[in-house]
Amino acid sequence: MMLTTLCVKNMYGCIPTPQRVHFHFQADTQKEFFARMLLELYFLLLPSLNILDGITIHEGNGPSSGKPRDMGLLAMSENGLALDYHINNGCAFPYSNPLSKVIKNEYPHYLENNCFPWKQLTDFPLDTIEPPDQYEEETLAFRRGFIKYLYQYFFMSRPRINRSHCTQCGHCINHCPADAIRKNLTINYWRCIRCYCCQELCPSKAIQSRKPLCNLPGR
Ligand code: SF4
Ligand code: SF4
Incomplete structure (x- = not known):
């Protein structure tokens, strides 16, 4: 962040x-x-x-x-x-x-x-020095109510759990500040604030950043 x-x-x-x-x-x-x-x-x-x-x-x-x-x-x-x-x-x-x-x-x-x-x-x-690949600069879209949620959901990078690396330790579930990771290890992207604490804490490197499908051209 x-x-x-x-x-x-x-x-x-x-x-x-x-x-x-x-x-x-x-x-x-x-x-x-x-x-x-x-x-x-x-x-x-x-x-x-x-x-x-x-x-x-x-x-x-x-x-x-x-x-x-x-x-x-x-x-x-x-x-x-x-x-x-x-x-x-x-x-x-x-x-x-x-x-x-x-x-x-x-x-x-x-x-x-x-x-x-x-x-x-x-x-x-x-x-x-190489920057984190999920980093995004704060824009006005980050701050405006519902537009912010739409922008966040459709255009911002998001964490994604790689099941083949996950050991189901539960660290990410217990430490997600937005309570966005469900018990079945799926992520509620409407709740997720893209803080990447889950990626930082995952001991198995099972969480990567992914761009959503409808990304803006050139992003
Ligand atoms: S912290 Fe990593 S290994 Fe543990 S449950 Fe979450 S994704 Fe899986
Ligand atoms: S990025 Fe932050 S808010 Fe989103 S799932 Fe990971 S820990 Fe939770």
Whole structure:
């Protein structure tokens, strides 16, 4: 949902799982809303030092379905917003980063000082990181009542369970924030908010992202 997990989003792990799932559901598909929530949490907990361990990164899809990659990057700052902002800018994804957008628009003073006085980000090969394949930028269609549901149902990528890999452990059913996965492991796509928590949590890599049949041309 946030495209990258760096210092600010990492603080989301401080919330117990049931509440985390609830907040995900509250944010629905609204990425900037979720980004603001993460920033509020960051300021509530306010770490003294942020250490970004990018020695081996994870690119592509969520924690259980992507690929590890040696990057050799270690960065630290007292200012987690600036650290995330600059790293996200260096990634050169084909999408704008929702967290960076909110930081730039609503917390610009956090970006005024150079948080990398000793090394330039251009020294690191950040521009080839592979984005998650199900990522979609937030558009107005994400926000407007019934139109949003139609758009979500007919045009947005959706999680799909591959039965041949599924061990029926039930993790996805128990942790789906929208309660969208039925006991028979079919997904109610009207309820699903496309958070991909199920894909992240599936220990068997049995959940993939699929485009629906009636996708917009060029998407
Ligand atoms: S988490 Fe994965 S393996 Fe477990 S029930 Fe869901 S799809 Fe199947
Ligand atoms: S089915 Fe998966 S993507 Fe959809 S709401 Fe549940 S956890 Fe999120």
